[in-house]
Amino acid sequence: MSEQSKPLLDVRNLAIAFQTDSGMIRPVDDVSFNIYPGQTLSLVGESGCGKSISAMSILRLLPSPPATYPSGQILFEDEDLLCADESRMQKIRGSRIAMIFQEPMTSLNPVFTVGEQIIEAITLHQHVNSRQARDIAAQALADVGIADPLRRLADYPHQISGGMRQRVMIAMALSCRPRLLIADEPTTALDVTIQAQILELLRKLQEETNMAILLITHDLGVVAENSDAVAVMYAGKIVEYAPVEEIFDRPQHPYTQGLLASVPKLGQDVERLHTIEGTVPPPSNFPTGCRFHPRCPSMQGDPQCRNVIPNLRENLPGHWCACHHAENYPTAPATHPTVAHTRQYS
Amino acid sequence: MSEQQTIIDQPLASPPVSWSRQVARRTLARPLARFGIIWISIVAFCAIFAPLLANSHPIAIKMQGEGWTSPLLRHLTPADITLLVLGIVGVPILFLARWWSLSTRFLVVMGITLPTLILSLIFVRTPGTVVYEWYRQAEADGRVEQVIRTPIPFSPSDRLRDHPNPDPPYPWPPSREHWLGTDINGQDIASNMIHACRIAMAVGFISTGIAVVIGVIVGGLMGYFSGLADLLGMRLVEIFASIPTIYLLLTFVAYYPRNIYIIMAIIGATSWVGDARFVRAEFLKLRNQDFVQAAVAAGLPLPRVLFRHILPNAVAPLLVSVSFGVAGAIMAESTLSFLGLGLVDEASWGRLLDMARGEGGGFRWWIATFPGMAIFLTVLSYNFIGEALRDALDPKLYGGKA
Ligand SMILES: Nc1ncnc2c1ncn2[C@@H]1O[C@H](COP(=O)(O)OP(=O)(O)OP(=O)(O)O)[C@@H](O)[C@H]1O
Numbered sequence: 170m171s172e173q174s175k176p177l178l179d180v181r182n183l184a185i186a187f188q189t190d191s192g193m194i195r196p197v198d199d200v201s202f203n204i205y206p207g208q209t210l211s212l213v214g215e216s217g218c219g220k221s222i223s224a225m226s227i228l229r230l231l232p233s234p235p236a237t238y239p240s241g242q243i244l245f246e247d248e249d250l251l252c253a254d255e256s257r258m259q260k261i262r263g264s265r266i267a268m269i270f271q272e273p274m275t276s277l278n279p280v281f282t283v284g285e286q287i288i289e290a291i292t293l294h295q296h297v298n299s300r301q302a303r304d305i306a307a308q309a310l311a312d313v314g315i316a317d318p319l320r321r322l323a324d325y326p327h328q329i330s331g332g333m334r335q336r337v338m339i340a341m342a343l344s345c346r347p348r349l350l351i352a353d354e355p356t357t358a359l360d361v362t363i364q365a366q367i368l369e370l371l372r373k374l375q376e377e378t379n380m381a382i383l384l385i386t387h388d389l390g391v392v393a394e395n396s397d398a399v400a401v402m403y404a405g406k407i408v409e410y411a412p413v414e415e416i417f418d419r420p421q422h423p424y425t426q427g428l429l430a431s432v433p434k435l436g437q438d439v440e441r442l443h444t445i446e447g448t449v450p451p452p453s454n455f456p457t458g459c460r461f462h463p464r465c466p467s468m469q470g471d472p473q474c475r476n477v478i479p480n481l482r483e484n485l486p487g488h489w490c491a492c493h494h495a496e497n498y499p500t501a502p503a504t505h506p507t508v509a510h511t512r513q514y515s
Numbered sequence: 516m517s518e519q520q521t522i523i524d525q526p527l528a529s530p531p532v533s534w535s536r537q538v539a540r541r542t543l544a545r546p547l548a549r550f551g552i553i554w555i556s557i558v559a560f561c562a563i564f565a566p567l568l569a570n571s572h573p574i575a576i577k578m579q580g581e582g583w584t585s586p587l588l589r590h591l592t593p594a595d596i597t598l599l600v601l602g603i604v605g606v607p608i609l610f611l612a613r614w615w616s617l618s619t620r621f622l623v624v625m626g627i628t629l630p631t632l633i634l635s636l637i638f639v640r641t642p643g644t645v646v647y648e649w650y651r652q653a654e655a656d657g658r659v660e661q662v663i664r665t666p667i668p669f670s671p672s673d674r675l676r677d678h679p680n681p682d683p684p685y686p687w688p689p690s691r692e693h694w695l696g697t698d699i700n701g702q703d704i705a706s707n708m709i710h711a712c713r714i715a716m717a718v719g720f721i722s723t724g725i726a727v728v729i730g731v732i733v734g735g736l737m738g739y740f741s742g743l744a745d746l747l748g749m750r751l752v753e754i755f756a757s758i759p760t761i762y763l764l765l766t767f768v769a770y771y772p773r774n775i776y777i778i779m780a781i782i783g784a785t786s787w788v789g790d791a792r793f794v795r796a797e798f799l800k801l802r803n804q805d806f807v808q809a810a811v812a813a814g815l816p817l818p819r820v821l822f823r824h825i826l827p828n829a830v831a832p833l834l835v836s837v838s839f840g841v842a843g844a845i846m847a848e849s850t851l852s853f854l855g856l857g858l859v860d861e862a863s864w865g866r867l868l869d870m871a872r873g874e875g876g877g878f879r880w881w882i883a884t885f886p887g888m889a890i891f892l893t894v895l896s897y898n899f900i901g902e903a904l905r906d907a908l909d910p911k912l913y914g915g916k917a
């Protein structure tokens with residue numbers, strides 16, 4: 170993938186606010202990232218840091234009210250999705266951008282057969298008759314490695330296993346050949362062997378169709394094996410954004426370093442497994458300055474960390490980090506962060 | 516590893532059984548619910564085939580020196596014809612045409628009955644004046660060669676004019692001729708009971724149908740949008756919840772002509788609040804479910820999400836409320852008729868019940884018992900069915916949907 174190709178999705182300074190009973194909260198603030206065609210961007214971070222709502226805002230799936238977008242742009246193929254109206258969004262959803270969810274057990278409607286659900290999605294976005302839709306659906310099931318697809322079309326969701334359901338969800342999401350697939354923790358609910366199969370499948374389909382994937386996960390093992398670029402989120406902000414090898418070889422942000430250190434490695438003494446002290450602050454109570462500073466091991470009483478919000482800046486070539494204490498953290502004001510890297514297949 | 520994969524990709528070994536069919540099966544597994552369904556089926560059968568079961572007009576008659584004629588067929592009203600077509604053609608299609616989906620079957624049946632109704636309304640001329648006793652008198656005079664009568668040879672409004680001075684005076688207690696006796700006008704009670712099934716079914720289903728449509732729309736909007744829609748809807752629900760159906764009906768019949776459809780509409784318009792609450796709760800629960808999110812994320816327009824994806828999941832709990840609603844509507848109509856404020860010239864269980872009170876506090880046991888039992892059994896049946904459905908839907912008893 171050439172570095173100069175245009176990003177498919179360009180999220181700029183996105184902020185998401187919710188009107189709650191106890192006032193306005195802003196669980197996502199000033200989030201920027203890019204996804205290029207054929208690239209997989211992983212969004213990682215602890216639970217509650219705003220990964221899902223960032224992803225859902227791309228498809229405008231957050232109910233509003235209470236959700237509002239105080240600032241930012243979500244440019245998809247040069248169109249700002251935050252300004253698109255509902256009927257325009259309906260055309261994009263499922264056809265240009267598709268999404269798969271965490272829970273395969275509940276992502277299919279229990280009262281319809283697998284076939285009815287896939288065919289509904291197909292006939293919605295493609296001008297085909299019901300025979301052709303059926304063929305496309307069967308082909309989509311075959312593409313995701315489901316044996317005997319015509320028979321499976323007649324099954325109800327409760328009759329097939331979790332792994333199969335997630336395959337069905339992927340088949341449904343990919344049946345209209347989307348340019349971008351958003352996968353919100355697609356394998357968290359599955360056991361490890363199935364997880365590997367599903368990720369392998371996504372990788373294969375991505376190679377075939379050159380679609381982009383936004384992969385949301387908090388499993389760093391999944392990140393290492395499946396992404397080109399990684400954005401690490403903490404408390405509603407991206408703290409580090411870099412190619413996958415950079416993140417694992419040269420993590421710059423203390424939070425990323427902590428995350429990596431808390432992953433058990435083969436042969437490591439389990440009792441000395443690192444944990445990050447403290448807990449994630451709730452959106453109603455984000456700290457001032459750097460949001461990580463109360464838990465940060467490298468802050469050491471620096472008033473700058475407490476008072477000045479660090480921006481995402483390119484402190485190594487193609488490696489963006491938001492920490493006053495990162496090596497080479499530039500003093501120049503932030504430019505628009507972008508990581509166009511794609512990994513080399515062996 | 517490869518062994519495991521083959522196991523995982525095997526579908527579970529059951530044939531496709533939809534969730535609704537499972538619920539139906541669990542409901543039918545209960546003896547009380549089965550009793551309820553059998554009784555309701557009997558009532559429905561009587562309602563559909565009433566003219567063939569109890570009629571003063573013989574099915575076929577051969578007068579002296581003439582051929583066979585069928586006074587019964589000649590006196591069928593458009594409504595009778597439509598119901599008979601529904602019963603003879605529609606019901607078998609609904610239950611036996613398994614090769615069509617349920618909705619297709621439903622549409623086919625509608626496609627047959629609606630044109631029947633329209634055509635018979637246009638072309639069928641039912642004789643306006645009817646002389647019920649004519650056949651009996653002809654028979655007594657010996658002018659009839661042969662006659663085939665219905666099991667109960669009396670129409671519900673046949674006042675036995677051939678006995679102008681009955682001795683003893685009406686009401687007659689049960690006898691061989693009048694199985695369940697007659698009411699104070701000499702009308703046969705058995706015949707009235709059978710024809711009253713129509714009012715019971717119609718009141719039950721039409722008014723509940725109205726209630727369900729209003730309840731689904733209001734409840735669905737409240738539940739899906741929550742927020743302001745929920746707040747306003749809830750106030751509406753509270754207002755309607757505080758209107759007592761019976762008093763509104765009483766007020767209405769005091770000023771306006773009695774019309775069964777208006778009575779149904781009033782019952783429907785005041786009893787949707789329960790349905791709305793049910794649907795609201797279901798929609799609130801379902802709208803955050805992943806499959807609803809997935810449907811929106813697939814680009815489905817809102818009405819399709821609401822009514823195709825959420826509503827079918829809320830239908831089963833709604834059925835519980837419907838079965839109790841039907842029971843309530845039948846009670847309301849019976850109450851009204853019992854108070855003497857119901858329908859004037861149509862057979863109704865409640866109206867019969869009203870005649871059980873004799874002058875000076877007398878009590879005609881046969882007029883009270885049979886319609887009373889019919890009301891009791893019908894209301895009880897719907898309650899049994901409702902309760903069995905509720906249990907069949909209880910995830911705690913059956914381990915949930917998924
Ligand atoms: N409808 C809402 N109203 C108010 N706050 C909300 C709403 N939805 C989400 N939030 C807030 O947004 C924050 C981020 O939620 P989000 O679901 O994006 O987390 P996440 O990173 O996906 O976590 P997880 O890993 O557990 O899925 C949460 O802390 C929550 O408080």
Ligand SMILES: [Mg+2]
Nearest residue numbers: 220221222353
């Ligand atoms: Mg999430």
